[in-house]
């Protein structure tokens with residue numbers, strides 16, 4: 001086969017995926033891979049789901065595309081209604097896009113336009129958190145706090161500054177209560193707002209449970225509530241990025257429901273299309289939309305494929321499955337089992353510092369020294385070796401180097417399909433354990 005496609009990997013040949021079967025992907029040589037991370041927290045229903053396939057065939061037979069400049073479509077309207085019905089209080093407008101970066105990009109532009117239209121044009125700055133990832137398009141990249149990703153594209157279009165993430169394992173002081181830690185770290189937002197000048201800040205962006213860059217690190221109880229209070233005090237919008245942790249991954253359709261916080265905007269993607277179609281969504285408080293509707297009358301943004309009927313049909317079918325098969329309850333029970341199995345396997349492991357997460361969104365942090373929490377030397381590329389060993393053994397997991405407080409450490413993110421069975425949890429943990437052992441050798 002000619003090698004014309006370029007993408008993430010330019011080194012070596014990747015296996016060709018040819019089919020999927022529940023929690024497994026199968027390559028051209030017939031090898032089966034247990035999808036322990038749903039790719040990157042995407043395949044929440046597993047592969048080749050019969051209901052989604054039928055829904056997509058059905059939609060294709062009727063309508064694939066009608067430009068949103070001229071038409072709306074039933075699947076898009078139904079999807080918006082269903083998302084609003086499940087969303088936190090006050091969220092009642094939906095903007096459909098094709099992925100996570102597009103959703104974050106739209107959120108930033110909507111925030112900017114909102115403040116322009118309500119007569120606060122000085123508000124242009126975004127505050128986010130160090131080491132965060134919010135997407136790869138220029139605006140979303142600007143929001144993210146990963147220096148390595150940012151530096152090579154600076155100067156970035158949106159002025160963003162970064163505060164500490166909520167990262168209990170490394171940053172809570174020995175005799176500090178968890179709640180007090182959450183308040184202290186949230187108060188860094190207040191300090192940063194004062195430093196920048198409250199009248200210049202438009203939004204604070206954060207993931208309720210940090211995914212790819214940290215390995216499923218939930219905010220401690222009370223943190224997001226405090227952040228909400230601080231944003232309210234200064235009229236700053238709270239944007240929660242649930243591209244990875246949303247759509248049931250944590251056991252709630254929206255992760256922030258567990259924190260009992262209503263943000264101004266929520267971004268979702270990944271699990272919304274569950275890998276069957278590219279789709280993302282920006283969910284917005286009505287008051288923001290109303291201000292724009294009463295002003296210029298429309299959001300000055302748009303993408304050709306937004307609100308695509310096939311993509312919306314896939315998302316509706318995903319919601320059918322999540323609701324109809326009570327998969328949120330299943331995420332919670334299987335998530336507890338995965339957590340328990342990880343603790344049995346790694347609870348005493350000399351190089352596992354932390355096991356954390358919610359639902360079927362779990363992370364394992366690896367350290368050189370368990371007592372001091374000292375990380376491995378990055379030059380050892382420990383995470384890359386775990387990934388390669390696991391893949392060889394037929395397990396897809398999502399190891400990353402660098403934790404959310406900088407370039408320290410290695411972690412493995414696990415986000416298997418919601419349909420994972422008990423014996424597949426055992427397979428996942430056994431193969432991961434072997435991969436870590438091999439990387440240590």
Ligand code: PMP
Nearest residue numbers: 099100101133134135243244269
């Ligand atoms: N936000 C978060 C939290 C993400 O994890 C990602 C993807 N890893 C994105 C945004 C960007 O989503 P996409 O890759 O679909 O553009």
